[in-house]
Amino acid sequence: MKLEKIVQKIANFMSDDARGVSRRAIKQVIKGLEEKQLKLEAHSIDLELSEEERQNAREKLAIVKVQQEKAVQLLSNKNNNSTD
Amino acid sequence: MTKFQRIALPVLLLGLSLGFWRSEAFLTVAAGVAVFLFGMMSLERGFQSLSGGWMEHWLQLVTNSTGRSVSLGVVSTTLMQSSSLVSLLSISFLSAGLISLSSGLAIIFGANLGTTSGAWLIAGFGLKVNLSDLALPMLVFGIVLQLQSRPSWRSLGHLLTGIGFLFLGIQFMKDGFSNLQSQMQLTAMPFQGFTALLLFTGLGIIATVVMQSSHATLILILTALAHQQIHYEDALAVAIGANIGTTVTAILGSISANAAGKRLALGHVVFNLVTGLVALLALPVLIPVVELLGNGLGIAADNYTLRLALFHTVFNILGVAIMLPQLERLTKWLEKRIPADTISIKIPRYLNDAALESTLAATSVTRQESQRLTRHALDIVLRALDWEPRSSHTGLLLPPAKEFTEKQIEDAYHSRIKTLYNAIVRFISLAHKTPGTTELEPLRQFRSATYHMVEAVKTSRLLHSNLYPALHSHHHALHSAYDALRQDIREVVTLIEGIIAKSNNDPIMAATAFNDNLLELEHQKLRLDDAHERADSETEHMIREHIVTPAQATSLMNDQGYARQIALSLINAGQALILAQLPQTSKAQTMIQLSDEDVTQVRQTLATDASEEPNREA
Numbered sequence: 001m002k003l004e005k006i007v008q009k010i011a012n013f014m015s016d017d018a019r020g021v022s023r024r025a026i027k028q029v030i031k032g033l034e035e036k037q038l039k040l041e042a043h044s045i046d047l048e049l050s051e052e053e054r055q056n057a058r059e060k061l062a063i064v065k066v067q068q069e070k071a072v073q074l075l076s077n078k079n080n081n082s083t084d
Numbered sequence: 085m086t087k088f089q090r091i092a093l094p095v096l097l098l099g100l101s102l103g104f105w106r107s108e109a110f111l112t113v114a115a116g117v118a119v120f121l122f123g124m125m126s127l128e129r130g131f132q133s134l135s136g137g138w139m140e141h142w143l144q145l146v147t148n149s150t151g152r153s154v155s156l157g158v159v160s161t162t163l164m165q166s167s168s169l170v171s172l173l174s175i176s177f178l179s180a181g182l183i184s185l186s187s188g189l190a191i192i193f194g195a196n197l198g199t200t201s202g203a204w205l206i207a208g209f210g211l212k213v214n215l216s217d218l219a220l221p222m223l224v225f226g227i228v229l230q231l232q233s234r235p236s237w238r239s240l241g242h243l244l245t246g247i248g249f250l251f252l253g254i255q256f257m258k259d260g261f262s263n264l265q266s267q268m269q270l271t272a273m274p275f276q277g278f279t280a281l282l283l284f285t286g287l288g289i290i291a292t293v294v295m296q297s298s299h300a301t302l303i304l305i306l307t308a309l310a311h312q313q314i315h316y317e318d319a320l321a322v323a324i325g326a327n328i329g330t331t332v333t334a335i336l337g338s339i340s341a342n343a344a345g346k347r348l349a350l351g352h353v354v355f356n357l358v359t360g361l362v363a364l365l366a367l368p369v370l371i372p373v374v375e376l377l378g379n380g381l382g383i384a385a386d387n388y389t390l391r392l393a394l395f396h397t398v399f400n401i402l403g404v405a406i407m408l409p410q411l412e413r414l415t416k417w418l419e420k421r422i423p424a425d426t427i428s429i430k431i432p433r434y435l436n437d438a439a440l441e442s443t444l445a446a447t448s449v450t451r452q453e454s455q456r457l458t459r460h461a462l463d464i465v466l467r468a469l470d471w472e473p474r475s476s477h478t479g480l481l482l483p484p485a486k487e488f489t490e491k492q493i494e495d496a497y498h499s500r501i502k503t504l505y506n507a508i509v510r511f512i513s514l515a516h517k518t519p520g521t522t523e524l525e526p527l528r529q530f531r532s533a534t535y536h537m538v539e540a541v542k543t544s545r546l547l548h549s550n551l552y553p554a555l556h557s558h559h560h561a562l563h564s565a566y567d568a569l570r571q572d573i574r575e576v577v578t579l580i581e582g583i584i585a586k587s588n589n590d591p592i593m594a595a596t597a598f599n600d601n602l603l604e605l606e607h608q609k610l611r612l613d614d615a616h617e618r619a620d621s622e623t624e625h626m627i628r629e630h631i632v633t634p635a636q637a638t639s640l641m642n643d644q645g646y647a648r649q650i651a652l653s654l655i656n657a658g659q660a661l662i663l664a665q666l667p668q669t670s671k672a673q674t675m676i677q678l679s680d681e682d683v684t685q686v687r688q689t690l691a692t693d694a695s696e697e698p699n700r701e702a
Binding site for chain 1: 599603606607610611668669671672673675676678682685686689690693
């Protein structure tokens with residue numbers, strides 16, 4: 001491995017350390033969002049719930065999906081940083 | 085600096101300088117003490133940052149079991165070799181309300197027993213080997229580790245340099261005393277009997293107060309004893325004095341503590357004074373007992389250093405045996421002697437500088453004080469929105485009997501919010517500077533939460549000036565428009581009240597509920613955007629239909645902006661309050677929070693889905 005790459009790797013490691021967002025934490029958040037997604041998908045079509053409750057579930061589901069995208073992007077940024 | 089300190093310091097420095105000039109051996113001993121104390125500081129620093137986890141975890145497990153508390157005191161002091169650090173952490177925990185006074189006292193009793201291990205280590209090992217051979221590599225490894233970026237390596241580095249300096253200090257003392265023999269002999273002092281005992285006890289107290297370490301005094305006296313610089317009986321008196329003198333650290337540490345912390349410090353003084361007094365009075369009995377025990381343990385009759393270590397252990401066990409049955413009585417006496425802190429709305433109830441000694445204690449008091457500020461802030465916001473605080477029976481919000489004026493909101497802000505906010509910000513800043521506090525993310529979140537709460541209160545004053553007249557006017561359309569504004573805020577207030585209630589529940593249960601609350605708060609952002617858009621078009625409609633004058637409409641639009649600001653501040657505060665209690669995922673959760681653009685994106689997605697729905701059904 002070239003010296004430049006090693007230095008970059010160390011710099012990435014140091015910056016990760018400084019930011020303090022660990023992969024484990026992001027993965028934990030993604031897992032939590034997946035669980036929420038499943039629950040909300042079920043609620044959004046549950047005919048035993050009122051239309052208002054189903055609409056609430058749909059809105060929350062849309063939020064969760066955006067958050068999932070952000071979390072996945074965050075994880076991918078971290079992976080790219082450490083493999084560049 | 086007090087008058088005494090102004091005189092004592094130059095006298096001490098002058099005395100030391102004179103001693104150094106007269107005797108090189110004295111310089112070596114004094115340098116040994118200085119290096120030893122430096123080692124203690126480094127060791128304590130290393131333990132404070134490294135032990136952040138286990139010591140606090142253990143302290144939490146103690147609950148109210150006396151046996152476990154005593155054991156914790158013994159084990160932690162044996163491991164850290166510093167009863168002062170254990171005392172300070174106990175004061176810190178007690179002042180944060182994490183342990184009870186009787187548990188704290190039991191830990192202190194245990195710490196006194198644990199401190200005897202130091203004398204055994206030095207007498208049995210330190211005086212027999214050349215410690216500088218071990219010290220030098222430790223110092224090198226320690227410094228190398230301290231230069232690392234990882235906090236745990238740095239802490240380990242502090243520990244190694246600490247032990248290295250301790251060893252080096254002891255070696256200096258040994259060398260110094262062996263050279264001092266020809267120049268000075270404490271054994272040649274003209275005092276005898278009880279006068280000599282009192283004198284040497286006083287010497288032990290003074291030495292420990294000056295060095296703020298009973299360990300240093302004990303090491304000094306053990307080394308002196310090993311070189312026949314002091315009579316065995318006099319050395320025992322110094323050990324008793326060191327036990328009494330060590331309470332000074334706890335007294336100093338409790339100055340900034342609340343009543344609970346002060347009670348523990350006084351309890352520490354009482355315990356050590358009683359133990360010391362009993363040991364001094366029972367010395368004629370204790371000496372033969374120690375001799376008998378020493379013979380039983382196979383300690384040679386002329387091995388006075390090990391016998392001193394044994395004596396130190398015996399009289400501390402005696403102290404615990406006397407005081408442990410009196411624990412309840414002592415607790416009651418301390419509670420009576422030092423009354424609880426006066427509770428004022430204007431001063432922090434939970435924050436106290438003693439809690440800065442530990443991350444867990446600092447986080448706990450900040451959480452409690454932030455929640456207190458939040459309750460006050462929500463109360464003011466509700467009143468500013470022309471509601472009485474929630475009825476404890478029905479949970480309903482009712483209109484107040486009379487107006488909460490703008491002046492009252494302003495006064496309430498200054499008396500109930502500003503002072504607490506100032507105190508929280510100051511405390512968190514101090515925590516950032518204290519080496520003992522390592523995990524600072526929760527504190528950062530609490531500061532953010534209180535900041536947003538303060539913003540909400542300040543903005544609610546601006547909203548109040550038009551809201552109150554509108555709610556009490558006969559203009560139906562205006563009344564409805566302003567009522568709708570405050571309803572949006574009320575929903576967020578209800579959510580935050582729920583968050584505070586859950587904060588005091590079981591952490592695992594709370595974590596699940598908190599994750600749901602986070603989504604609920606994000607959902608509120610979305611609803612707020614919808615409500616704002618709806619309110620905008622309704623206002624335009626009212627202007628077009630001449631239901632309101634343009635002046636009333638522009639005021640309403642301004643107030644809609646204020647209402648949105650209040651609700652967003654409350655949402656941000658709620659999120660920060662939750663994230664402060666989810667430290668493991670806090671930063672990641674912060675980074676996935678919805679921005680304004682994200683909210684727009686979600687709304688667009690929902691609008692697209694809604695328009696596609698009828699097509700799909702068709």
